[in-house]
Amino acid sequence: MDEAALNARVGATVRALREKSGFSMRELARRSGVSQPFLSQIERGVSAPSMVTTYRLAEALGVLPGALLPAPAAAQVTVVRAGEGRDIPVANRPDAAVGRALLMQPGSPLEIIEYRIEPGGHIAEWFEMPGDLGVYLIEGRLDVEVDGYGVVRLAAGDFVAHPASIPHRWHLVDDEPARALLAIAHAPEGARHPSGHS
Template sequence: MALDTPDPAQLSLGAEIRRRRRAQGLTLQRLAARADLSHPFLSQLERGLARPSMLTLERIAQALETTQVDLLLAAYPADDGEAEPPRTPPGAYVIPGDRGARIPQSDGVDADGYSRLLVRGKAAFFPQEIIQRRDEFGPYYVHPQDEWIFVIAGDVEVDLGDDHVVRLRSGDSLYYAGGTPHRRRVTNGGVARLLIVQAAADD
C-alpha cells in the first residue's frame, strides 16, 4: 500500500531492508526480482512510502535470507519514542494495546486483517496478535522456526501441506515444527482472532 508521507515505522523498515540489501551486494532490481516484486514498489518501500503486507514482507525476508520478525523488529526498535513508558524492571516492558508493529495480512488496507507484533527488540520468542478475515487459503509460509497458534475467537482451518488440514475453534491450539508449510483461512464467516508465537531464530 502506497503512503502519501512516510511514518517513522515505515522509514525504519525501509532503512533495514536497504541495509540488508546493500550488505549482500544486491541492487534494487535484483532484490525485486528475487522477491517477485516490482522495482518501483521496492524503491517506495525502502523510502518509507509503502506499507508491505505480511505476504510481501515474507517474500522480501526470504530473498534477504532473514525472517519477517527480524524485519518487523527493525520497524519498531526497542526505543520507539514512547513518551512515558510504564516503569518495569530490567528485562521487562509493556506493549500498549495501540502500539506494536502492525502489518496488513494482504495488500488491502486491513481488508483481510492484520498482524501485530507484541514484543520489541531481542526476545526468546515472538508473539503476534492476528486478526484474520480472509476465507480463502493464500500461499504457504515456510520458516525454520517452530510456531504455536492459539485461537482466541472464531474458527480457522490451518493447511499443513500433504492434505493435512486442521480445523481449530475458539480455545484450540496447534503447534508445528519449523520447516512445516502452513497457511490459514477463516471458516464459518466472520473474523478470527489468533495468538501466534514463533520461536526466535538460532543465532
Template structure:
C-alpha cells in the same frame, strides 16, 4: 583570543528506512535468496530493491506487501522493523499494553505485535473474518498458534486441514505451508508465536549474494 565553535553531536543511529532495509536484507540472506531472485519473486526491479536494502528507497504499501509475501513474513513485521528498538544491554522487561503494539496487515487479517525490544520470538495477536483461505504461507521459522475466539479451518497443504476452536493449538514446523480461514466468515482471534529468523540483522555488507 580565538573562540571555538561548540561541538556538534552527530547522530549515527540508523534511520527507519535503513532499519527496514537491513531487515529485508537479513531475511533475504537467511532465505538463501539473491537480490535478483527476491526482486523477481516480489515483482520489483533489481536496482530498486538494492536501494531499498541500503535505506535509499522507500517502498509503497503494495510493494511492501509483495516483498513480505516473497519473504514469508508480513507487512506489519517489516514496518515494525523500521521503528527504534531497545538495545541488547537493556535487560528490563518490555511491556506492551492493551492499547499499544504495532498494528497492520498480516495474511488475510490484521495483527498486533505483542512485544518490543530484543527478543527470540515474535508474539502476535491476529484478528480476521476471512471466509476465503487465501494463499499458503511458507517460511523458515517454526510457528505456534492457539485460538482465542471463534473457529478456523487451517490447511497445511499436503498434510491436510483441521478445524480448530477456542483453546485448540497447533505447532507448525519450518517450511510447512499453512493458511487459515473462518468456515462461515465469522470473526476469530488467534495468538501466534513465531520464531525469529536468525541473521535478520547483518553487518550491513552489500552485494547480490
C-alpha cells in the same frame, strides 16, 4: 512514532541490509519475489511491507523478520499495551486481514502476532518460513490448512503447532470473526544464511 516515520525507518533498514548484502534493488526484488517498483516504495518509506513481503525480504537477506523493523529502546522487559504494536497486513491487498505485532524485534528469534480476523478479510495466503510455529485460538473458529497433512479445525482454547517450513494457510469457519495468537520461533540470526532461491 507515527506511521510515516515508522515506514521511513523500515525502508532505511531494508535498504541498509540490501546494500550490506551486496544486492542491487533488482537482485533483491528477484530473490524475494517482490516487484522492483514496490521494493523501491518500501525503501523510500512510501509503502509498508505486508507480512508476506516482510518474510520474503527477510529470507532473501538472510535475516530474521524482526531485523527489518526498527529496534525499540534496549530493555529486558517488553510491555505492549492494548492498542499498541505495529499493524501488519497479511498480504499487499486492500482486503487483507491485519495482524498486530506484539513481539517482532531485531535479534529476537521469537515473534508473537495477534490476528483479529473479520468476515471478508483475506487470510488464505500460503506461508512458509524457517522455524516452528504455534497457533492458539482465543475466540471463534479457524481452519488451519497444512500442506500434506490436511485441515485442522480450531475452536476457542485450541492450539496447533507445526514446522513453519511446511506451507500453511488459514480460513475462517462459517464467516464468523476469530481472534488468534501466532507464535513463531526462528533459528538464531547466526544460524541463517541468505537464500539462493528465485
